[in-house]
Structure formats: structure tokens, C-alpha cells
Amino acid sequence: MVSLNLAVTQFELRPERDLDQFLAHTEDLVRRAARQDAEVVLFPELSSTGLLGSITGHEVTTATIKSDYWDVLPTFTDGIVDGLRSMAKNHGIVIVGGSHNRLHSDGSLRNTAFVAHPDGRVESQDKIHLTPQEHALGTRGGDELLVTRIGPFTAGVLICADIQFPELSRHLVRQGVDLILCPSLTWNRRGVHRVRTGCQARAIENQLYVAMSPLIGHNGLPANAPMYATGNALVTTPVDRTVGINDGFLATVESSEEELVVAALDHDLLMASRAKPEAPGLALQRPDLYAKLQAQTGA
Secondary structure, eight states: OOEEEEEEEEEEOOOOOSHHHHHHHHHHHHHHHHHTTOSEEEOOTTGGGGGGGGOOSSOOOTTTHHHHHHHTGGGGHHHHHHHHHHHHHHHTOEEEEEEEEEEOTTSOEEEEEEEEOTTSOEEEEEOOSOOHHHHHHTBOOOOOOOOEEETTEEEEEOOGGGGGOHHHHHHHHHTTOOEEEEEEOBSSHHHHHHHHHHHHHHHHHHTSEEEEEEEEBOOSOSTTSOOOBBOOOEEEOOOSTTTOOTTOEEEEOOSSSSEEEEEEEEHHHHHHHHHSOSSSTGGGOOHHHHHHHHHHHTO
């Protein structure tokens, strides 16, 4: 069996007093994943939000949050990337280190996920579809999609809301992707349902694995309106006779505490699912019809 051991974290949002404390928190889960023979570990969207707790010059409130996202959190990003690179080398594991606020060379604020490999390479993926809250902060969406190799899989990273747009995942599949990694941050059950259902739908329609890592809990900030992050880590699969999981959930975390789950992703089984689909699947698409319909609408 050609497979990949994937660890998916359910990462607690805590007040982090400085970069070292945040990196130690992250490395604790990397170490736990490595001890369970994971070859890759996934962290959530904006996992460094806890570093708002490092601010001592003023009270973090809804009135300061925009400047805090622009002027404070991005100052940690280079150090976070260096820390992830070091952890990947030291533990011999690929780290999809969640996403973090980053100032782009064009001066814009981006929500960027980093993929640190044991050989020292670090790749990145900007979030593409932003929430109204992110637009209000002045964040800008990305314009490119990363395709990378992790073990036997060709992988892409879709951050939170991006998993809800099938155009992105279908483009990735055309580039050979068979694993999508989804760092996520949601603060109500509606958001959880949107992302969870998006992961299931993308796995079914593209006959691939999708893993989602949520941020959970709160750090008491902003002081006048604390954000409570919620969700459950998961790995989902195609739903067919070949894979044999009727609800498509290969692994989930049921608790509301910080945790990680490790799942073995069978690449051979996935290829068998694609080769002999129970439902129409990728093999029985109708691209000629899709092109005709697109031409009719002028899209």
C-alpha cells in the first residue's frame, strides 16, 4: 500500500505572550504528530491570532483590531516561517503551518498559509476568497494556486472559504492534485457547517482526500467582543464502494479541546476509486457540455 500518514490538528486559540511561546505551542503538536509517525501535520487558518495577546501598549478592542492586524501580527510572520522551517527539519515532517497575516511586497495585507518541508523549502498559498470581515480589514485575496508534492500525493491548500468554491478544486485536480489541505477559522455553527460540507463535497466530486484543521477556543480578545473559534478536525474521502466509508469521514475529532488525529491516506485506494467509479466521478465527466454551457452564458 502506498500511503501517507497525515496529522490534523484542532489548535487552541490562546493568549500568546510572545513569538517563542507561540512556536513552543505549535511545536508541541508537531512533536506529538511525529511521535505517531505522521509524515505531514496540518494547522488552522490564522493560527497565530493568539499573538494579539503579546500587545501591551494598548487594550486590544474592536477599535484597534484593524491596526493590530496590519501593524502587529505581520511583524511575527518571518519568525514564524523560520520556526516552521526549523521544526520541519528537526522532526522530519512536512508542516502545513496554518495561515498568518503577512504584508505582501505590494503593500497589501494577505492571509497566507506556509508549507515547510524537511529539506528546508517553504512554499506559500494566499487565501483567495475573503470574508466580509477580511475585506473590512483591507486584506487582499491572492491570485495563484500552489501545487506541491507531499509523499505520494500531489497536494493543494485551500484556506477556509476557498473550499466552498468548486472552481478552485477542479482546477487543482486538472493539475494532478489528489489531496486538499484546508486550514480553517469559523466562529459559529453556520460557518462550521459551510466548511465541513464544502470539504465533503470537494472530496466526493473530485474523488480525493480533503483534510480540515480548525482553530478553537478564544483568547479573550478583542476585549469588548472576544472571538470564539469553533470546529472539529476532519479527514474526508470519496463516497463509493471502493473506499467503503458510507459517510466519507475517514477521521474526525469529536471533542472541543485541543487535539490531533492521525489518518493513513491510501493512495492506491484513491486511484482505484477514480479508475472504477460507483457514481459518475471524474472518469465520466462531460467537458464538451460544460464548455458549451459556458459559451452560452459568456462566462
